[in-house]
Amino acid sequence: MAYVATRGGERAIEQSERLFRAEMGEITADRVAEMRKALPYLVDRVMGEASLYDEDLAALALAQTGGELYEAVLLLRAWRTTQPRLTVAEPVTQENLFTHRRISAAFKDIPGGQVLGPTLDYAHRILATEVLSGENFLPTPVEPASRPSPAQQPSVAAWQAENDLLTAPEPDTASGNTIPDITREPLLFPAKRAHTLQSLARAETGGVLALGYAAQRGYGQNHPTVNELRLAEADIRVRHPRGTEFSAGRVKVSQAEVVSKSGSDLGLGYAATLGWNEVKVIAAATLDLNAKGAPKGSATEEEFFLYHTEGVESSGFCIHFKLPHYVTFQSSLDAMHDARAKKAAQAKRAPKTDISPQVESAE
Amino acid sequence: MTAHPAPSEFEARTNATFEALMWALSRPGLTRDLPAPGQAGIVEALLDRECNVHCADPDLARIAAATGAALVTQEQADHLFLDMLPGADALRQIALGSDLYPETGATLVCNARLGQGAALRISGPGCNGAVDVKVAGLPDGFWQMRARLMRYPMGFELFLVAGAQVLGVPRSSQVEVI
Amino acid sequence: MSLETLTKSWEPMSYGFLDASAKREIRRKTLKAIAVPGCQIPYASREVPMARGWGTGGLQVSCTLINPDMRVKVIDQGADDSVNAASIRKFLARVSGAPVTMDTLEADLIQSRHRIPEEKLREDQVLVLQVPNPEPLRPVQPNMSIARQMHADADYGRMWLQLYEQIVRSGRVMQGASYPSLVNGRFVMTPSPIPRWDVPKMDMAAHLTILSAGREKRLHAVPPYTRVEPLVFDDVPFRVEDHGRLVCTRSGARGFFMNEIPQEDGTSSFEVSDSELGVKTIHRRDGDAARIGETWYTDGEMAQ
Known part of the structure; x- marks a missing residue:
C-alpha cells in the first residue's frame, strides 16, 4: 500500500490554506467597510484591474486576501465570470x-x-510617526474656493x-x-x-x-x-x-x-x-x-x-512555476543523458563538439 | 458562496445537446441523440450575443433573437439554421472562414432524413476506417458542391437533424457518394 | 419586458461555476477545434477561481462538459494525489456534484497536466489536457501574429530547421516534452508538455482529446481516429524516453514512464508516473482485486 500512504496531499493543502487565513482572522462587515473607507486608492486599483466596479466587493476581496493584490484582483475577476450581462450602458463622453x-x-x-x-503631488512625504505613539492625525480642513x-x-x-x-x-x-x-x-x-x-x-x-x-x-x-x-x-x-x-x-x-x-x-x-x-x-x-x-x-x-x-x-503564470514539473524535467533529462552518451562515444573517435543550449518552450 | 451542484433544466438540456453535437462532429457519420427533437435546442446551446445567425423558420428566428444574437443574411451568418436547402447553389453563400482564422467558417444546421436515400461514404478524422451512411432530403448535387467549395482548413460544419437525431460532418471529412 | 426576463433567478453559483454565456462560447469554439484538428482556436477565456497557469484552460472545458452523471479523474504529472490535481478535483466536484474517481477505466472525463494515462482510453472518454503554451512555433517565432500567419501558410520550415540544428549539434533531437506533432497532415500542434512517451498514444487514438490554454486563450483538439505524427526526419526516427526497461521500486510495474527519485548514495530509484496504475499493480501483487485495462505499451514497447 505504499502509494496510498502518500495521499496526505489533500490534508496538507487544506491546512496550508487555513494557515494563510488564520493570519487575517475573522472577517467582518465592519472590517470591510473600514478598508473601503481607509484605502480608497487601493480599492480603485483593484476595481480597475478587475474591470468590475463595486467598492464593497473590492474591499472584501482585499480583506479576504490580506491585501495580496494579484489574488484580490483574481478573486474579483473570477466572481465577475459568474455574473450575467444585463445590458450595456450609454456611452460616457x-x-x-x-x-x-x-x-x-x-x-x-x-x-x-x-x-x-x-493630490499628494506637492506634499512633503513625511511619515506621521506620532500616530503610533497615540497622537491622532487629523487632516486640516479644506478651504473651499470662492468660485467653484x-x-x-x-x-x-x-x-x-x-x-x-x-x-x-x-x-x-x-x-x-x-x-x-x-x-x-x-x-x-x-x-x-x-x-x-x-x-x-x-x-x-x-x-x-x-x-x-x-x-x-x-x-x-x-x-x-x-x-x-x-x-x-x-x-x-x-x-x-x-x-x-x-x-x-x-x-x-x-x-x-x-x-x-x-x-x-x-x-x-x-x-x-x-x-x-x-x-x-x-x-x-x-x-x-x-x-x-x-x-x-x-x-x-x-x-x-x-x-x-x-x-x-x-x-x-509566474507562480505556476511552483507546480511540479518533474515529468517535463525527466523528459529533457533523458534527451540530455543520451546526447552526453553520444558525445562521449564520439569523443573517442573525433575532436570534441559542444552541446549548445536549447531554446526551451514554456511549460 | 457555497456550492449548488444541481443543474437547472436549461443547463441539463443545453449540456446534453452540446454533448451530442460534440460527439457527432468527433465521429462523423454516427448519429447521436439530442435531448429534444428539432433545431431549437441547438440554438439555445450555442448562440449568444456574439453570434450572427440566419434562420429560415420565423419561429426559430424569434428564439435565436432572444439569445441576443443578430439576425443576418446567409453570407454574414456564423450559424445557419435551415429547414431544407433550396438547392446545392445555396452552399455558395456560406462563410468558409479564412486561412488565418479557419474557425470563422460557419456552422450549418439543416433537416434531413437519416438512414434512407443516397448512400455516402465518409472518411477523415473521427472515422475508424470509412463510415457508410444514408441521407435523404438534401438537394441534388449537395455533396459535390460541398466538396467543390471546401478549401481545407477553410470550410463549414454541417449538422443534419432528423427529429431528435443529429449527424455531424466537419469540414475535415471527405464525403463520397456511392 | 422586465429585468426579470433579462436575467436568471438567483443562484449562489452557476452550475459548473461558469456563466451560461461562457459555456456557450466554449461550446462553439470546441466544435470548431474538433472540425479543424490541431488548429488553435482563440477564445475569451474567463477568469476562474484558480490562478492562470494552474489549469484554468482545462478547467473551463471541464466546467462546460461536466454534468452530474460524468465521472471525473484529475491528474498532474500522472498522479491523482498531486496537490494541484487534488485541488482541481475538489473544485470540479464542488461546483458540479459530479462523482470523482482515480481509476482511468471508470472515468468519463479526465483532466490532466503533462501526462496521458498508461491504460488505453476508449471511444466514450474525453481527455482534457492543460496547456501552458499552445504555440509550437513560439521557440522559433515568439510573435503570435506572425506565428498565426505561418500556420495559415503551413510554413513550418523553421520548425524543421530547429530540429535539424539540434541533431547537428547534439547528435539527436533535444526536444524533451511538448514534442511538436503534425495533426491530420495539416497543422503542427503542441501535444502540451506530455513526455515523448505519450505522443504516440495520440495517433489514431479512440478517445477525444481537447487541449486548452486558459492564459493564452487558445484551444485545440484531436478527434478520435486522427493522425498525429511527431515531426521527424526519415533517417532519424522518433524516440521516446528510454524507460522501457525500468522497474517501479514500489509496485514492481515495468515498462512504463517513470519518475526518477534521486537516492542519497548517488543512484536513482524509479516509480511509475501513472500513480493509479502503481496502486492497482500493488493491489494485484498483494492478491487484492484490481482491474488493469489494456495498456498502450506492453513490456516497454508501443504496440504497432
Missing part, C-alpha cells in the same frame, strides 16, 4: 464627466483652468483639434451589443481599438508602468507630454427595456491624454480606467502613443505590451 481634477502640462493655462483637485471650477469640461485634445494642431480620432459609433468586449471575445492582432483600450484599462498597474517607463526613457519612439490628466466621476446611464433612460449611479474614472511633438501634427495617446489611478493612465497612454509603427517584438508593440501587462495572466 469626456465633456459630461463630473471632473474633480484636471491638469495639463502642455499649457500654462487651459480653457476651464488647471483644476488641481485632490466648472464641473464639466471638454478635453484639451478637442480644443487642439479645433485649432488644427492634431487630428482627432474618428468618433466611434459602436453602441450596445456592437461594442467589442475583451472579456467575451479573444484578443487578436491587429487589435480592435476597443480591445486595446479595454486591455489597458484592466492592465496591471506595475506592468503598465514598467513598459510605459521603458518607452518614456527612450525605448519608445515618442516622448509624451501630458496633454490632460483627469480624475472624474462618470454618470452611468442605462436604458430600460421599455425605453426610458435612467442613472445607475456614478463611478470614479481616470483618463490621460498624452501627445508627441515629433512631426507636423501632434500625435495622441489615450488611456482610461475605472477608479482613480494616475500613474497607470499616464503610462498606458504613453504605450498607446508609441504603439503605431512600433517594431515587432519591441516593448511598445501592441501585442507585446497588451500580453505582458495582463496582471492576472502574468502573475498566475
Whole structure:
C-alpha cells in the first residue's frame, strides 16, 4: 500500500490554506467597510484591474486576501465570470464627466483652468510617526474656493483639434451589443481599438508602468507630454427595456491624454480606467502613443505590451512555476543523458563538439 | 458562496445537446441523440450575443433573437439554421472562414432524413476506417458542391437533424457518394 | 419586458461555476477545434477561481462538459494525489456534484497536466489536457501574429530547421516534452508538455482529446481516429524516453514512464508516473482485486 500512504496531499493543502487565513482572522462587515473607507486608492486599483466596479466587493476581496493584490484582483475577476450581462450602458463622453481634477502640462493655462483637485503631488512625504505613539492625525480642513471650477469640461485634445494642431480620432459609433468586449471575445492582432483600450484599462498597474517607463526613457519612439490628466466621476446611464433612460449611479474614472511633438501634427495617446489611478493612465497612454509603427517584438508593440501587462495572466503564470514539473524535467533529462552518451562515444573517435543550449518552450 | 451542484433544466438540456453535437462532429457519420427533437435546442446551446445567425423558420428566428444574437443574411451568418436547402447553389453563400482564422467558417444546421436515400461514404478524422451512411432530403448535387467549395482548413460544419437525431460532418471529412 | 426576463433567478453559483454565456462560447469554439484538428482556436477565456497557469484552460472545458452523471479523474504529472490535481478535483466536484474517481477505466472525463494515462482510453472518454503554451512555433517565432500567419501558410520550415540544428549539434533531437506533432497532415500542434512517451498514444487514438490554454486563450483538439505524427526526419526516427526497461521500486510495474527519485548514495530509484496504475499493480501483487485495462505499451514497447 505504499502509494496510498502518500495521499496526505489533500490534508496538507487544506491546512496550508487555513494557515494563510488564520493570519487575517475573522472577517467582518465592519472590517470591510473600514478598508473601503481607509484605502480608497487601493480599492480603485483593484476595481480597475478587475474591470468590475463595486467598492464593497473590492474591499472584501482585499480583506479576504490580506491585501495580496494579484489574488484580490483574481478573486474579483473570477466572481465577475459568474455574473450575467444585463445590458450595456450609454456611452460616457469626456465633456459630461463630473471632473474633480484636471491638469495639463502642455499649457500654462487651459480653457476651464488647471483644476488641481485632490493630490499628494506637492506634499512633503513625511511619515506621521506620532500616530503610533497615540497622537491622532487629523487632516486640516479644506478651504473651499470662492468660485467653484466648472464641473464639466471638454478635453484639451478637442480644443487642439479645433485649432488644427492634431487630428482627432474618428468618433466611434459602436453602441450596445456592437461594442467589442475583451472579456467575451479573444484578443487578436491587429487589435480592435476597443480591445486595446479595454486591455489597458484592466492592465496591471506595475506592468503598465514598467513598459510605459521603458518607452518614456527612450525605448519608445515618442516622448509624451501630458496633454490632460483627469480624475472624474462618470454618470452611468442605462436604458430600460421599455425605453426610458435612467442613472445607475456614478463611478470614479481616470483618463490621460498624452501627445508627441515629433512631426507636423501632434500625435495622441489615450488611456482610461475605472477608479482613480494616475500613474497607470499616464503610462498606458504613453504605450498607446508609441504603439503605431512600433517594431515587432519591441516593448511598445501592441501585442507585446497588451500580453505582458495582463496582471492576472502574468502573475498566475509566474507562480505556476511552483507546480511540479518533474515529468517535463525527466523528459529533457533523458534527451540530455543520451546526447552526453553520444558525445562521449564520439569523443573517442573525433575532436570534441559542444552541446549548445536549447531554446526551451514554456511549460 | 457555497456550492449548488444541481443543474437547472436549461443547463441539463443545453449540456446534453452540446454533448451530442460534440460527439457527432468527433465521429462523423454516427448519429447521436439530442435531448429534444428539432433545431431549437441547438440554438439555445450555442448562440449568444456574439453570434450572427440566419434562420429560415420565423419561429426559430424569434428564439435565436432572444439569445441576443443578430439576425443576418446567409453570407454574414456564423450559424445557419435551415429547414431544407433550396438547392446545392445555396452552399455558395456560406462563410468558409479564412486561412488565418479557419474557425470563422460557419456552422450549418439543416433537416434531413437519416438512414434512407443516397448512400455516402465518409472518411477523415473521427472515422475508424470509412463510415457508410444514408441521407435523404438534401438537394441534388449537395455533396459535390460541398466538396467543390471546401478549401481545407477553410470550410463549414454541417449538422443534419432528423427529429431528435443529429449527424455531424466537419469540414475535415471527405464525403463520397456511392 | 422586465429585468426579470433579462436575467436568471438567483443562484449562489452557476452550475459548473461558469456563466451560461461562457459555456456557450466554449461550446462553439470546441466544435470548431474538433472540425479543424490541431488548429488553435482563440477564445475569451474567463477568469476562474484558480490562478492562470494552474489549469484554468482545462478547467473551463471541464466546467462546460461536466454534468452530474460524468465521472471525473484529475491528474498532474500522472498522479491523482498531486496537490494541484487534488485541488482541481475538489473544485470540479464542488461546483458540479459530479462523482470523482482515480481509476482511468471508470472515468468519463479526465483532466490532466503533462501526462496521458498508461491504460488505453476508449471511444466514450474525453481527455482534457492543460496547456501552458499552445504555440509550437513560439521557440522559433515568439510573435503570435506572425506565428498565426505561418500556420495559415503551413510554413513550418523553421520548425524543421530547429530540429535539424539540434541533431547537428547534439547528435539527436533535444526536444524533451511538448514534442511538436503534425495533426491530420495539416497543422503542427503542441501535444502540451506530455513526455515523448505519450505522443504516440495520440495517433489514431479512440478517445477525444481537447487541449486548452486558459492564459493564452487558445484551444485545440484531436478527434478520435486522427493522425498525429511527431515531426521527424526519415533517417532519424522518433524516440521516446528510454524507460522501457525500468522497474517501479514500489509496485514492481515495468515498462512504463517513470519518475526518477534521486537516492542519497548517488543512484536513482524509479516509480511509475501513472500513480493509479502503481496502486492497482500493488493491489494485484498483494492478491487484492484490481482491474488493469489494456495498456498502450506492453513490456516497454508501443504496440504497432
